[in-house]
Amino acid sequence: MKSFEYGDEEIGKKEVIFLVANMIIGFGILTLPRAIVDVTKSIDGWISICLGALVALIFTGVVARLITRFPKKNLFDISKSIFNKPVAMGITFLFALYMMLFVSYEMRGVASIAKLYLFDVTPVEVICLVFLLVVVYGVAGPSAALLRLNIMFIPIILFIILILIIFNIRLFEMGNIKPFFITGWFDVIKASKETVFSFLGFEILLFYNVHINQPKKTMKASLIGITIAFLLYLIVFFTLIGVFGVEVTANLNFPTAELAKQVEVPGGFFERFESIFFTIWVMTLFSTAAMAFDVTLLALGAIFKKIKRITFIFILTPIMYIIAMAPQDFNELSKFGSFISYLGIVFSMIIPSLLLIIAKTSGVKGNV
Numbered sequence: 001m002k003s004f005e006y007g008d009e010e011i012g013k014k015e016v017i018f019l020v021a022n023m024i025i026g027f028g029i030l031t032l033p034r035a036i037v038d039v040t041k042s043i044d045g046w047i048s049i050c051l052g053a054l055v056a057l058i059f060t061g062v063v064a065r066l067i068t069r070f071p072k073k074n075l076f077d078i079s080k081s082i083f084n085k086p087v088a089m090g091i092t093f094l095f096a097l098y099m100m101l102f103v104s105y106e107m108r109g110v111a112s113i114a115k116l117y118l119f120d121v122t123p124v125e126v127i128c129l130v131f132l133l134v135v136v137y138g139v140a141g142p143s144a145a146l147l148r149l150n151i152m153f154i155p156i157i158l159f160i161i162l163i164l165i166i167f168n169i170r171l172f173e174m175g176n177i178k179p180f181f182i183t184g185w186f187d188v189i190k191a192s193k194e195t196v197f198s199f200l201g202f203e204i205l206l207f208y209n210v211h212i213n214q215p216k217k218t219m220k221a222s223l224i225g226i227t228i229a230f231l232l233y234l235i236v237f238f239t240l241i242g243v244f245g246v247e248v249t250a251n252l253n254f255p256t257a258e259l260a261k262q263v264e265v266p267g268g269f270f271e272r273f274e275s276i277f278f279t280i281w282v283m284t285l286f287s288t289a290a291m292a293f294d295v296t297l298l299a300l301g302a303i304f305k306k307i308k309r310i311t312f313i314f315i316l317t318p319i320m321y322i323i324a325m326a327p328q329d330f331n332e333l334s335k336f337g338s339f340i341s342y343l344g345i346v347f348s349m350i351i352p353s354l355l356l357i358i359a360k361t362s363g364v365k366g367n368v
Helices: 013-025 028-040 045-069 075-082 085-117 124-139 143-166 185-198 202-211 215-244 246-250 255-261 273-303 309-324 330-362
Strands: none
Touching: 013 028, 013 143, 013 202, 013 215, 013 273, 028 045, 028 185, 028 215, 028 246, 028 255, 045 185, 045 202, 045 215, 045 330, 075 085, 075 202, 075 273, 075 330, 085 124, 085 255, 085 273, 085 309, 085 330, 124 143, 124 273, 124 309, 143 202, 143 215, 143 273, 185 330, 202 215, 202 273, 202 330, 215 246, 215 255, 255 273, 273 309
16 A cells, blocks of 8 residues: 555655745845835845855855765754764754744844834734744644645745736836946945845755655756745845835835835725735744744754653743844844854855865765
8 A cells, every 4th residue: 555645744746846945035125126226226236145045056056966975864963974963062052042032023123024014003012922832833743744835835925026026017117127237346245245136045955855755866956946935035135126226215114015005906806905915924924933943943952852842842932022022123134144154154165165175075974
């Protein structure tokens, strides 16, 4: 008798594609266009997106090659094989701390946007708490079940973005996207830093590697996931500049959200499309935060094997909520996000590259 396809704790190529894409899209697509044009002052920000995507593709390839070399092993096991247990524990614990901060940032971002566009009279603290409780419910189950939610969420997100673009075509002005190639290369490269930050998230493969049942296909699947996010960023960026222009986009905190407010459905069937847009988008942000929380639990579980998963959840939940409430305004939230992004560079690019280089030079491999 053929076994049930989703009756185990393993994920295939399709799940890897969607988990990478969903982790990257998340909160970044709402703020990235503003961050880019704030530096480039022109449509040339599309070059920055391409450069950021190229960097992400390179280091996603590094992570994929590393985990392919150590199939069915997480970051703790890989580090222990290359170095020793104390070093592995240190790297893994810091990775868990980074993921925990990332969850707090996502929570606060969701709460701030929801208050601005959906629940204007509800306190941010309440919105954040409710979202956190839903995330806690999501991570209480097995990791594989959480990852498979991406298969359902991503097609919905792509569809809602398609609708967003189609209904804004009437407002698109070609004059807004001209002229091209007027920004200096220094500013283009400087803006690409923000783009690289928005492409972070593929490092979660360092722990979800234990669930991948086709290690040899991880490279291709993860690169496809990055490409989906890249194309989505690029299309949304061109649409925003075409509709709002550079100056307006640079002065909007969440330009993609404002784009949703411009949608007018014929016949008045939907009077507030942005409400539908955010309802759908919260699904992506939930999935992103839940995966980050899950990876935090996996990292701590790898170090402290005798402590139960539910115990970590009870300990971390109030800590993350307190951290999420620390920023007092949007500027402080942006600085918090930048700090987390720099940590992301360390754990998604620097550490995996060092591990791969040392593993290759010393001939260390995982047990196949």
